Amino acid sequence: xxxxxxxxxxxxxxxxxxxxxxxxxxxxxxxxxxxxxxxxxxxxxxxxxxxxxxxxxxxxxxxxxxxxxxxxxxxxxxxxxxxxxxxxxxxxxxxxxxxxxxxxxxxxxxxxxxxxxxxxxxxxxxxxxxxxxxxxxxxxxxxxxxxxxxxxxxxxxxxxxxxxxxxxxxxxxxxxxxxxxxxxxxxxxxxxxxxxxxxxxxxxxxxxxxxxxxxxxxxxxxxxxxxxxxxxxxxxxxxxxxxxxxxxxxxxxxxxxxxxxxxxxxxxxxxxxxxxxxxxxxxxxxxxxxxxxxxxxxxxxxxxxxxxxxxxxxxxxxxxxxxxxxxxxxxxxxxxxxxxxxxxxxxxxxxxxxxxxxxxxxxxxxxxxxxxxxxxxxxxxxxxxxxxxxxxxxxxxxxxxxxxxxxxxxxxxxxxxxxxxxxxxxxxxxxxxxxxxxxxxxxxxxxxxxxxxxxxxxxxxxxxxxxxxxxxxxxxxxxxxxxxxxxxxxxxxxxxxxxxxxxxx
Amino acid sequence: xxxxxxxxxxxxxxxxxxxxxxxxxxxxxxxxxxxxxxxxxxxxxxxxxxxxxxxxxxxxxxxxxxxxxxxxxxxxxxxxxxxxxxxxxxxxxxxxxxxxxxxxxxxxxxxxxxxxxxxxxxxxxxxxxxxxxxxxxxxxxxxxxxxxxxx
Numbered sequence: 257x258x259x260x261x262x263x264x265x266x267x268x269x270x271x272x273x274x275x276x277x278x279x280x281x282x283x284x285x286x287x288x289x290x291x292x293x294x295x296x297x298x299x300x301x302x303x304x305x306x307x308x309x310x311x312x313x314x315x316x317x318x319x320x321x322x323x324x325x326x327x328x329x330x331x332x333x334x335x336x337x338x339x340x341x342x343x344x345x346x347x348x349x350x351x352x353x354x355x356x357x358x359x360x361x362x363x364x365x366x367x368x369x370x371x372x373x374x375x376x377x378x379x380x381x382x383x384x385x386x387x388x389x390x391x392x393x394x395x396x397x398x399x400x401x402x403x404x405x406x407x408x409x410x411x412x413x414x415x416x417x418x419x420x421x422x423x424x425x426x427x428x429x430x431x432x433x434x435x436x437x438x439x440x441x442x443x444x445x446x447x448x449x450x451x452x453x454x455x456x457x458x459x460x461x462x463x464x465x466x467x468x469x470x471x472x473x474x475x476x477x478x479x480x481x482x483x484x485x486x487x488x489x490x491x492x493x494x495x496x497x498x499x500x501x502x503x504x505x506x507x508x509x510x511x512x513x514x515x516x517x518x519x520x521x522x523x524x525x526x527x528x529x530x531x532x533x534x535x536x537x538x539x540x541x542x543x544x545x546x547x548x549x550x551x552x553x554x555x556x557x558x559x560x561x562x563x564x565x566x567x568x569x570x571x572x573x574x575x576x577x578x579x580x581x582x583x584x585x586x587x588x589x590x591x592x593x594x595x596x597x598x599x600x601x602x603x604x605x606x607x608x609x610x611x612x613x614x615x616x617x618x619x620x621x622x623x624x625x626x627x628x629x630x631x632x633x634x635x636x637x638x639x640x641x642x643x644x645x646x647x648x649x650x651x652x653x654x655x656x657x658x659x660x661x662x663x664x665x666x667x668x669x670x671x672x673x674x675x676x677x678x679x680x681x682x683x684x685x686x687x688x689x690x691x692x693x694x695x696x697x698x699x700x701x702x703x704x705x706x707x708x709x710x711x712x713x714x715x716x717x718x719x720x721x722x723x724x725x726x727x728x729x730x731x732x733x734x735x736x737x738x739x740x741x742x743x744x745x746x747x748x749x750x751x752x753x754x755x756x757x758x759x760x761x
Numbered sequence: 762x763x764x765x766x767x768x769x770x771x772x773x774x775x776x777x778x779x780x781x782x783x784x785x786x787x788x789x790x791x792x793x794x795x796x797x798x799x800x801x802x803x804x805x806x807x808x809x810x811x812x813x814x815x816x817x818x819x820x821x822x823x824x825x826x827x828x829x830x831x832x833x834x835x836x837x838x839x840x841x842x843x844x845x846x847x848x849x850x851x852x853x854x855x856x857x858x859x860x861x862x863x864x865x866x867x868x869x870x871x872x873x874x875x876x877x878x879x880x881x882x883x884x885x886x887x888x889x890x891x892x893x894x895x896x897x898x899x900x901x902x903x904x905x906x907x908x909x910x911x912x
Contacts (some may be wrong), residue, residue: 307901423812423819427773427812427816430805430812431773431809433805434802434805434806437801443792443797443798444788444789444792444797444798446798448787448788448798448802449802475843476840476844476847479839479842480836480837480840481836482839482875645877647871647874648871648877648881648885650843651867651871652867652889654847654850654866654870655866655867655890655893658847658851659859659863659893659905662859662903662906663897663903666903666904668851668906671851672851675847675848675851678847679844682840686830686831687766687769688762708796709796709800710795712795712796712800713794713795
């Protein structure tokens with residue numbers, strides 16, 4: 257098997273001094289970005305993407321993937337010490353992590369998260385390495401109908417993660433598709449919905465949109481409350497981080513369960529790390545012998561979700577690399593980066609750009625080791641960074657966003673577009689819509705349109721083609737189930753509420 | 762929230778109908794060999810109209826006014842300052858150049874919402890604007906828009 261040869265080649269790419277440096281830089285920036293409230297993985301990747309244009313694509317993706325892994329851990333620091341999630345995949349960690357910190361056990365909480373992240377990340381890369389080539393070979397048989405069905409599945413599952421209202425999740429997604437149709441039509445070349453504005457002819461670029469929605473949107477939403485958060489005093493020397501024997505025993509299987517669950521959820525297109533953490537927490541509470549401790553500092557409540565989010569972040573790269581379909585908002589932005597570098601994500605990537613794929617895989621092993629080292633040895637440094645008052649940090653993020661958006665194409669129009677989407681992102685967040693679904697749809701939109709039109713061109717049976725081919729039929733049914741299940745659940749909930757309302761006078 | 766849902770629902774319904782109609786008027790729904798440029802926009806409009814109707818009907822039938830979606834008083838004021846300063850910042854890039862506009866924006870936003878002392882605001886502004894300038898123009902070779910003073 258040429259498997260080991262490929263991996264050795266990957267390591268020879270990843271271990272060049274520059275790529276090693278990029279992996280370290282990515283992990284450090286990732287931990288910082290994850291730790292700082294108001295800036296999460298999607299905006300971090302979107303902001304740093306322009307910096308990679310001068311590099312080779314391999315170095316670029318190594319940095320961005322390391323950064324993604326770093327954010328998953330960085331958010332934990334903030335969740336445990338300040339009870340504010342640094343990013344959405346660490347929301348669950350606040351529940352028991354902060355309680356542990358209140359009991360003076362911040363050290364073990366951070367320690368178990370670091371260990372879980374390392375284990376999950378490493379298992380994740382091994383699985384990524386084993387599954388991706390197989391999946392890539394298998395998906396070579398995909399025609400346009402299969403591609404479209406898979407994208408539809410990705411678009412419908414991403415809306416599952418908007419908790420409050422399924423309708424608002426779908427509206428966010430369809431609005432993204434609507435924006436994606438602006439610009440030259442891929443088949444006929446006619447400009448659509450550009451209204452004579454030259455900047456709109458090429459379509460709405462997803463990067464200024466992502467920077468605006470996630471970067472500016474978060475800053476504006478966070479501006480409401482005066483800065484200055486109370487941080488718990490804790491000891492985080494290396495010795496304070498080591499969980500005791502009881503902790504280790506309790507967390508062992510929690511980490512394994514979190515890893516498996518995280519990987520499974522992460523591989524699904526659409527559902528990313530955030531969903532995996534909520535599931536992992538729920539599962540842990542179900543299987544625990546002492547569920548009453550959850551919410552009062554149960555270490556499993558930190559260990560399992562923190563493992564899940566790292567496994568999911570790695571797994572999210574599987575559909576991105578093999579099928580060209582991103583698993584989360586962050587990988588959607590990475591996918592956009594891949595296309596800007598002139599690479600075509602999808603099954604052929606493994607054949608045409610092996611040094612890229614295997615360099616990335618090898619660098620993920622390295623990034624996980626770095627993450628373990630940095631997340632145990634350098635915690636005091638990252639904690640110091642958290643002391644930057646939000647009143648100073650917030651304007652700095654805006655400056656990053658503005659200069660970052662400008663540098664993409666040296667265009668002030670892009671900056672204006674970014675600010676417009678910043679305002680939209682703030683409103684969406686407040687009103688319960690999903691910016692992640694919008695970005696995913698904006699990236700997938702053109703690909704989905706090409707796939708659906710090609711399918712209908714080759715079809716003799718109209719839209720039935722999607723149900724006549726076996727793989728596409730299964731994917732379509734899964735997508736339909738993803739639409740129906742939340743709808744039916746919502747209907748059942750309203751009916752129950754009505755009945756209750758009828759009973760009580 | 763209920764009022765906002767009603768407004769957003771109605772607006773989206775209007776946008777969806779206009780979008781689908783505009784697509785059909787400007788472009789072909791079906792070409793010689795298959796779906797044309799208006800095909801997908803039409804269906805996106807239809808689905809959006811359906812979703813907007815669901816949102817609108819739900820909000821019209823709801824008896825619970827819900828929480829207001831915007832804060833009042835100081836919170837709203839702080840949001841307005843950040844939004845206003847950011848918009849002014851972007852508008853001034855073309856006039857003052859990136860570096861000067863950045864410095865000015867930083868002074869305003871570090872000084873106001875959180876009442877940081879003037880020296881802190883000015884120091885942050887000068888250091889960050891200068892760093893930003895050097896990193897982008899020298900290291901990344903991105904020519905930032907220049908102002909009247911040549912930077």
